[in-house]
Amino acid sequence: MKHLKWFFGLLLLIVAIVAIFTVLDVNAQTRLTLYLLISFLLAMFRISKGPTAADRAVATDIVGILVIGFCAILAFYTQKSWYMDIAIAWALQSFIAILALAKFLEGKKFDA
Secondary structure (H helix, E strand, O other): OHHHHHHHHHHHHHHHHHHHHHHOOOOHHHHHHHHHHHHHHHHHHHHHHOOOHHHHHHHHHHHHHHHHHHHHHHHHHHOOOHHHHHHHHHHHHHHHHHHHHHHHHOOOOOOO
């Protein structure tokens, strides 16, 4: 039963990607946004159903990377440079948060 769920999930993902490539007549910005949205939904699924805390931490880091990708797409298509400033700030904050979470998961205390 487990393999059947994985198979249907993979089949649904392949159908979604093929639909974005061929069936939908959309521009590149919409296509990239759809890819990031599908990745975001998969990462949110991993955060909610992750079997271990490490899986949830990795998925949280992926969500941070996807937010940076959204900011990059917005910066490119709107020609506003402050989206890249948000992306850089988000990357730094995400890096520090993941380091803190990794240290917490190892059971070490935070230095004051």
